[in-house]
Amino acid sequence: MATPGIDLAVIGPGDLATSINKRGLPDDPEVVALMARAEEGILKSGVPIGGVARTAEQANRMIDARLCRAGARLRLVAVPARHRREL
Numbered sequence: 001m002a003t004p005g006i007d008l009a010v011i012g013p014g015d016l017a018t019s020i021n022k023r024g025l026p027d028d029p030e031v032v033a034l035m036a037r038a039e040e041g042i043l044k045s046g047v048p049i050g051g052v053a054r055t056a057e058q059a060n061r062m063i064d065a066r067l068c069r070a071g072a073r074l075r076l077v078a079v080p081a082r083h084r085r086e087l
Contacts, residue, residue, distance in 0.1 A: 014052075
């Protein structure tokens with residue numbers, strides 16, 4: 001995150017799971033712990049963070065966790081259209 005010119009950081013839970021040999025397991029405890037660690041590092045860097053949610057519940061948790069933090073400058077949540085009405 002120290003590289004100049006980074007405008008936004010987004011961690012893909014599926015991509016992260018695949019990268020640690022847990023393809024298709026984005027909710028695996030190890031993946032979840034790595035996501036939290038990465039998010040903390042990104043937030044400390046001051047780079048805006050976005051995210052991916054597969055359900056409205058996940059999107060709402062992300063909103064609660066990320067948008068209430070000081071320094072959050074961008075709010076980006078991707079969620080399937082069928083769940084948007086639940087946000």
